[in-house]
Amino acid sequence: HISILGASAYQLLRKCGMSYMHASLFAMGMLLLFVLMTGMGLSAVRAVVMFGIYLGAACAGRAYDSVNGLAAAAACILAYNPRALFLAAFQFSFAAVAGVLFGREICRIFEPRLKLTETVMISAGIQIFTLPLTAWYYYEIPLYSVLLNLFVLPFVEIVLITGLLGGGFGLIYGIFGMLSDVLLSVCERLLWYFAKAGELFLELPKAVCVIGRPESWQMICYYMTVAGCAWIMIRAADQRFYKQPQTRIIKLQKYAVVFGMLSCAMLLFARLPKRQEVVFLDIGQGDGIYIHTSDGMDIFIDGGSTDVKNAGTYRILPFLKSHGVDGIDVWFVSHLDKDHVSGLKEAAESGYQIGQVVFAKGVVQDEAYADLLGLLDKQQILVHHLGIGEKLRGTYAGFTCLWPSDTLTTDDRNAASLVLLYEDRGFRAFFSGDLSSEQEKQLLAGQGISHVTLYKAAHHGSKYSNSKEILQCLQPDISVISCAEENDYGHPGREAVELMEQYSG
Helix, strand or coil, X not given: CHHHHHHHHHHHHHXXXXXXXXXXXXXXXXXXXXXXXXXXXXXXXXXXXXXXXXXXXXXXXXXXXXXXXXXXXXXXXXXXXXXHHHCHHHHHHHHHHHHHHHHHHHHHHHHHHHCCCHHHHHHHHHHHHHHHHHHHHHCEEECCHHHHHHHHHHHHHHHHHHHHHHHHHCCCCCHHHHHHHHHHHHHHHHHHHHHHHXXXXXXXXXXXXXXXXXXXXXXXXXXXXXXXXXXXXXXXXXXXXXXXXXXXXXXXXXXXXXXXXXXXXHHHHCCCCCCXXXXXXXXXXXXXXXXXXXXXXXXXXXXXECCCCXXXXXHHHHHHHHCCCCEEEEEECCCCCXXXXXXXXXXXXXCCEEEEEEEECCCCCCHHHHHHHHHHHHCCCEEEEECCCCEEECCCXXXXXXXXXXXXXXXXXXXXXXXXXXXXXXXXXXXXCCCCHHHHHHHHHHCCCCCCCEEECHHHHCCCCCCHHHHHHHXXXXXXXXXXXXXXXXXXXXXXXXXXXXXXX
């Protein structure tokens, strides 16, 4: 858009009789001021450098080559700041422009035979070059983005023109001011149309596909494959390079397209089988535990924080999506304190797929419980209540409810925490919510539990939990405390830490 603005000013000045040099200086000066006023963004700087090379070619009477211009812009930016190479803005900007140039070149090669429009090929080119980056930074890709661009790209130029003219006429009183209102109204309606089109496409089935973050080798191989296939297609179009009949050249190009698409899809979507794992998220003062069982189930326990803002949006969901987890089969909630459910609420509100949410039968049914049930019902997420001794099992993995007792009557959320024993092929983990020492002793009296592999410290390592009796009984190989490094509660308590060190393997 910056190039369109600069080129329009340059061409207008040339038609008014201004020399190449003076028209170039005026257009370039205008764009430099624009870039300075808008914050010197990497994309804007890239566009201005490319436009400057275009003007230099015009003044020198030389042809402008977009690929060389793009490479020169990258060299200029990296010479000033080499670390820009690792910025998402730099990578997306140059990949998108490379995709545009790629789409135009492929359209030039195939247009006479396949009747492809430039808009379709540019949209496809942009997606081909930016999809790996989208997966790398956002862990998911929009499946219908190429189709969406077909509805949006033809109107982008109109938005640019009406916006610029509307802003310009708005500086003048009288009839020009009225014209400005009309132009800006058109611009506004088109932008509304863009937003509405995006919302409608997001409502389509599987509009966004969570694929996780690709490995570095996948990214490298992907772009090498794209470059190789593009080289074959472009060079094959030059019959002087391949002295073969036209039909054989067309066949070679088709093979390159098919091979490239299949190879890129495999590189982008291929994932190694996931292993059984238990992950404690760095979520500040709170709990957030992800479990992938040997059965292939994705489980989450709690998920919330009192000191990390939007923990669900910026900690839990990015973790899950980066690991290619497009939904949670079962989400256990130990109790309804904010540091255990705030992230779950954000995940549910975002539309993230959750199979069912499990509470204890003895959960304290207060206002927080009613609010969460209302949200889950609105999102059509199933709710299940687990009683003491009841199990949720797969083929090998199972979760057993150890607490609260059916006879427990309390308004204390912590005392009624859901306590789980996770068993999977010999691995045993004990998740204790915010249980206190008093309830720990009652639990031991009613449950015949023994040695576990993993112990999740109760109540973030509080000294009023994690009693000697329960640690002596469990003798865990590993003990994990989930709390903020700095908090107002004194977690973890020194006495609790010493007991864990004494009785942990």
